[in-house]
Structure formats: C-alpha cells, structure tokens
Amino acid sequence: MRFFSQTLTLTLLLPLGAVAQGQGSLKVDSSQVVGLTALLEAQPRHPEATSIRALLLEWEDSTRDVVDYVCPDVLAPVPATGTPNGPELLAQFIFGSAAFQVANPSQKGA
Template sequence: MKKLSILFLLGIFVFGVETSLAQSKQDKDRAAFIGNTKLLEKKPFDDNAPAAREWNFKWLTDTKDVTITVCSGTLKLIPEKKNKFHSELFLQFNFGMAVFSLQNPDKKDDEVAATVAGLESALRAYEVMVTENKKAQNPAMDELLAKRASNGLASYVETNTCKQDDKKKDEK
C-alpha cells in the first residue's frame, strides 16, 4: 500500500511538473511574440526581422491563446497599391492586433480597439521604414499617419471593421 501511495504521489508530481513546463513554454512563447512585434515596429529592416516575422506568423496561426479577425474591411486598412512593403506592414498590423488582445484580455471582443492597435503598430513600423528607405513611402499610408495625428484613426477604423462588412452584406 505504501508503495502504491508513493507511486501515486510521484505521478502527481510528474504531472504537475509537465503542466508547469507547458505553462512556462506558453508564457515564454507569448513573451517572444510580444517582443518580436515590438522589435519589428522599431527595426523592421533588422537582419533578424524576416525570422521574427516568420516565427510570429507561425505562432499566431498555431496558438489558441489569441484570435484575430481579418475581413475585407480590415484588409483595406493597409493599402496594397504602390506599397513596396505591404506584406510586412500587413503582418505587423495583425501582430499588433494580437498583442493588444493578449495584453487586454478584458477587451478581446473590442474589434475597433484591437484594429486601431494593429494599425498603430503598422504605422510605427512604416515611419521607421520611410526613415530608412525612401522607397517605402506610400501616399495612402501617409494619409493614415495624418488621420492618426488628427485623432481620426479610431473613427476611420470604425467604418472599416468586420461588423461594418456584415452590415453591408445584410443591406444587399
């Protein structure tokens, strides 16, 4: 009986350690995602930027920790036309939305706030890109910077959300 109790306690200990290690990895991955997102805002052309984007994208698509919503309304927020770095900025936009949701779990359903946070993240990266490479300049992105400067970004986002997309579909 004593041997059975010891084995039972050992099993509980091992299970506890495994759970703790899994939680620790989850916390580390989450911190790495947030850190990579901040790095990409400040140094979008860093030598490690492509690897950071790739890791973030894989983590975001694989994790159950956070969900972001992208639709035709939000796709329009990062202009594609004459935007040399559209892919990088679009990924940054998505990473910024996810970071907002991770850091504000009480606002995870606030689509406008998450979208604004994602757009802010992309705009910070864009500003650095333009400083480092004039070919990154894009008139539509500059318009977004102007909207941000005049505190009009949130109202602009409100007209380009997935909920607005759904309303437009319902009206047809």
C-alpha cells in the same frame, strides 16, 4: 534607453542563432509576442525581421491565446501590388492586434 533596446534585441534574438546552426526548431510562445512585435515596430528592417515575422505567423496560426480579425475592406489597399512594404504592414497589423490581446487578455477578440 539604448542599452535597454540592445539588451532586449539580444534577449529576443539569441535563440535564432541556435536554429540557424541546426540545433532544433524555434517556437515563439505568447510571453514573447509583445517584445518581438515591439522590436519589429522599432526596427522593421532588422537583419532578423523576416525570420521573426515567420515565427510570429506560425505562432499566430497555432495559438488559442488571441483571436484576430482582418477586415478585407479596411485593409484592401495594404497587400495590393505596388504598396510599399504592403506585406510587412499587413503582418504588423496582425502582430499588433495579437500583442495587445496577449498584454490585455480580457480584450481577447476585441
């Protein structure tokens, strides 16, 4: 299982090296969302986690494959100042919802 995890990590992150070297802009497509979300859940402090979150947010903003609703009353405490890892928790909530919809297209917007 450890080998699989390392292989998945390399497969998902190799394209980030090209961007770091100025070889073009990197985009996430829907087929990568489930794997990248799982990576962030398993390794929230991964060295590339900030870059992955930024790419997923960009994808989330431009895709029509998912519909995410963030209820302010339910999530009010999460982004509040003083909540440890608040921004990461909120982003992961959104990514988890998106990953579910990508994996289950009939549940889009659920």
